[in-house]
Each structure stands twice: as C-alpha cells, then as structure tokens.
Amino acid sequence: MKENKYSKIEQAISEYWSENHNNKFDVSSPVVRLHEPTFNSDEIIAFTKQMLTTNVTMGKTVKEFEEKYARSYGYKYGVSNNSGSSANLLMLSALTSSITENNLKKGDEIILPALTWSTTVWPVIQCGLIPVYIDCELDTFNMDPDKIEEAVSSKTKAIFSVPIYGNPCNMDAILSICEKHNLMLIEDCCESMGATYKGKSVGSFGRVGSFSFYYSHHITTLEGGICVTDDFDLAEMMRIIRAHGWIRQVEDKEKWTKKHPDFDPKFLFVNEGYNLRITEPQASMGLIQIDKLDGFIEKRISNASNYRSSFSKYSDFFSFQETTKDAKNSHFGFPFVVKKNNFFNRDEICKYLNDNGIETRPIIAGNIARQPANNLFDHRISGKLLNSDNIMDNGFSIGVHQSLCAESIEYVKEVFDNFFKERKAN
Numbered sequence: 001m002k003e004n005k006y007s008k009i010e011q012a013i014s015e016y017w018s019e020n021h022n023n024k025f026d027v028s029s030p031v032v033r034l035h036e037p038t039f040n041s042d043e044i045i046a047f048t049k050q051m052l053t054t055n056v057t058m059g060k061t062v063k064e065f066e067e068k069y070a071r072s073y074g075y076k077y078g079v080s081n082n083s084g085s086s087a088n089l090l091m092l093s094a095l096t097s098s099i100t101e102n103n104l105k106k107g108d109e110i111i112l113p114a115l116t117w118s119t120t121v122w123p124v125i126q127c128g129l130i131p132v133y134i135d136c137e138l139d140t141f142n143m144d145p146d147k148i149e150e151a152v153s154s155k156t157k158a159i160f161s162v163p164i165y166g167n168p169c170n171m172d173a174i175l176s177i178c179e180k181h182n183l184m185l186i187e188d189c190c191e192s193m194g195a196t197y198k199g200k201s202v203g204s205f206g207r208v209g210s211f212s213f214y215y216s217h218h219i220t221t222l223e224g225g226i227c228v229t230d231d232f233d234l235a236e237m238m239r240i241i242r243a244h245g246w247i248r249q250v251e252d253k254e255k256w257t258k259k260h261p262d263f264d265p266k267f268l269f270v271n272e273g274y275n276l277r278i279t280e281p282q283a284s285m286g287l288i289q290i291d292k293l294d295g296f297i298e299k300r301i302s303n304a305s306n307y308r309s310s311f312s313k314y315s316d317f318f319s320f321q322e323t324t325k326d327a328k329n330s331h332f333g334f335p336f337v338v339k340k341n342n343f344f345n346r347d348e349i350c351k352y353l354n355d356n357g358i359e360t361r362p363i364i365a366g367n368i369a370r371q372p373a374n375n376l377f378d379h380r381i382s383g384k385l386l387n388s389d390n391i392m393d394n395g396f397s398i399g400v401h402q403s404l405c406a407e408s409i410e411y412v413k414e415v416f417d418n419f420f421k422e423r424k425a426n
C-alpha cells in the first residue's frame, strides 16, 4: 500500500519533470545560461521521500552522505554543513579553538589570494586572524607562489589556498613554502569540486579543505557545504562547532564525558559554536548527486576544450585560463580576460552576448581587496594586485556546465563570430 503510493508520487514527479524541464535549445528564442540545475526528478523524489519520513534534522542520511563524499574523493572525514561559506567558518573556527592542538591564534596572519570570493575572507576576520592579500597569476588565475613567498612575515602562520574556477593551484610549490616557513595549509575548494593535482583531490593537501554544494556549483544540495580532513580531532571539533558547541554529534563522546562527569552528557557544551547544520532531505539528494559528479565534470572538460580550441583564433583579444601543469581542471565556468585593443572593451562584448541571450558574469567578484568592506577590519596587502585588478576590470565568464548541448555551444561560437565581424576586428 505504502509502496504503491510512493510509486505514484515517483511517477507524478518524473512526468512533471520531463514535461516541464526538457532543456532543449530553442532556436527561435536562444538562451544560454550560466547554470542549469544539476538535479532532476531523481533528487526531487529522494528529497520528497525523506520529507515524508518526517526525519528531517541532521541524522543518519547526513552521516551517510558525508562518508560517501569523503570515500569517493580520498578524504578520511567529511563534516557537512549548510554552505561553502559556513564550511570556511567552521574549519577556521575549529582551527582557532583554544582546545585544538597546533591551533591558530588571534592576530596570526593568513596569506590568501585577492582574487577570491568574499566568504574566503570574512571567516578569517570573524576568527580574529589577519588576511594578507596577494596577487594571482594571469594565466592560471591562482595565487602566485613567488608572491606568497614575498608576503611571509614573522606573524604569518597559514596559507589559505583557493583553486580558482576549478583550476588546482601549484600544490608542490605551495607545500614547499609551507614546509620552509612552517605554515599550515588550509584549502577553500568551494568552486573546484572534482579537481585534482597529480591525481590527488584538491582539499586533501592541507590540514583541512572546504567545498560548496550551492545550486550553481558542480553538484548541489540546494545550499550546502562540506569540510574534509584526515585529522580526527579537528573533524570532531567541527562536529561540535557545527551544532551549538555541544557533543551530540561527535564520534568519541567518552573523551568529553570523562573530562566533565558532572554534566548531563546529552547537554554537554565544550566549545562555543553555531548552528550550521544541513538537513536530511538535502543529504538524500546529495547522495544521488555524488554519483553524477564525475560525468558532469567530464562534460565540463569537453565543453571547455571545445570553446578553447574555437576561440583560440581570438587570442589577440582575449587571454584564457591555463590549466595548471599536472592538474585536472573541473571548470566552474569559461573565463575570458579582454586584452587592451582598439575594437571593444569587456562591457561592450558582455552587452552584445547578453542581448543575444548568452548570460555572463564577472570572474568570481574580482579583486576582493578593493571592496569597501575592507575598510572595516585589519588586513595587509602584499605587493601590487595588478593581475587581480586586470581580471576584475576586464574579465567575464560564460557557462560551461553539463547541460550545454551541441546546438547551444555552436550558437555561442556563432554569436562571438558575429560580434567580431560587426566590430571588423577579424
């Protein structure tokens, strides 16, 4: 009876989905979006079924989801949470807790790229650390190892590396700087899920790494994030901080109850904390999404290589992102940086693309060190941020996602060709 009702729900959702989301390219009204949903009726059915159980708050499904994610990409522990921004906050909060071993302390400097998202930086401030901005390389878009080395001071205790747009950083160079100056490595991989360096997943090179499951990313749990680490105690501290600072979700409860025998173990609070929990329905959709990730990334790689070879004829006008040597780029988007020329600027080409139904966006948010929020907190800028500025002022990107079909890719190329013809720039 129950099974029968479930199968009717499944059927109705599948039919509704295929009738309303056919994802076909409409030649009469072409639209090429930056993102299309990575989920379909499979995930909606899983989500709905989980809702119907009424087990919705963090529990068994979340645990299964984080174990599967960690196992699939070579991490020991995964601590999921409600966004990539929360994942950054969670790992930095755990690393700055006074009861974490080899912790970071208030006032310690942490070197990070100026070309990054706001919530790489804000959790650094929120945890009492000082961000030190450095410039990126114009070819990879990633933090320039020479600039990292120049930025190290006696106060520097960590590097916060960010693989930009799916492109892994030169991890050999970064790790050797860490070793030379005794620095901790933390990785914000929120836009680089599935990327590898020398065959090893990003997020596994430092003490802890973060990923985002936001709607527009490689896979989604609507909103969501995960911290990955091989450090058991750090994972436990993240489980504590994720949920109010109590021990409810730790694996080794005894460690804490023995230390604090006078408290009800169900209501034992051992660190300050937040509520950054993800929910069971989100995890149930995430379990399905994980199985789709590799396929999506293959499609992104193939789309990016198609664009790259077609647009190479315009390399007098654009510079492109170069994939780091020995790395697999999981291509968050397809970025362009407009070179100085006599025919057009970035805003003109973006307007032309948008008028023709092709969505564009800035590359991340450009140089985040230029944003007014920086007036509100202590930070240091090491050297000039010329490449980050250039990318902010002249960069844009288009979608490269799994749902682009051959017709939409051909259409994008045609619109570029028309633009260059109209500008008489070819």
Ligand SMILES: Cc1ncc(COP(=O)(O)O)c(C=O)c1O
Residues within 6 Å of the ligand: 083, 084, 085, 086, 088, 116, 117, 119, 120, 162, 188, 189, 190, 191, 212, 213, 214, 224, 225, 364
């Ligand atoms: C580098 C980086 N860090 C953090 C985030 C924040 O992730 P979320 O949107 O899931 O909070 C993003 C979002 O795109 C990002 O690109």
